[in-house]
Amino acid sequence: MTYRNSKKLVYLTGLALLGAGYLGSFSILDVNFILKQYLVLLPVQVGVLVYMVWIRRSRAASED
Known part of the structure; x- marks a missing residue:
């Protein structure tokens, strides 16, 4: 390895x-069942948002 x-x-x-x-x-x-489901998925949503911003910035930097 x-x-x-x-x-x-x-x-x-x-x-x-x-x-x-x-x-x-x-x-x-x-806590409420619906609130618990949303809070469990919140880090995934934040992670996707950070990833999309990172991709957009890296593409903008490569075009310059």
Whole structure:
């Protein structure tokens, strides 16, 4: 296994543990069912938004 693959594996394992902890913490909260679903999906929405802004800025920088 190369250094790059092992670094990616550590990164993905960390993300998986973080996601499991996030979902586990929301499973024990006593809030409305609809609100709980929205709050679970909120990090995904923020992540997609950051990714789209990053793509747009990188394309604008490459056109200059």
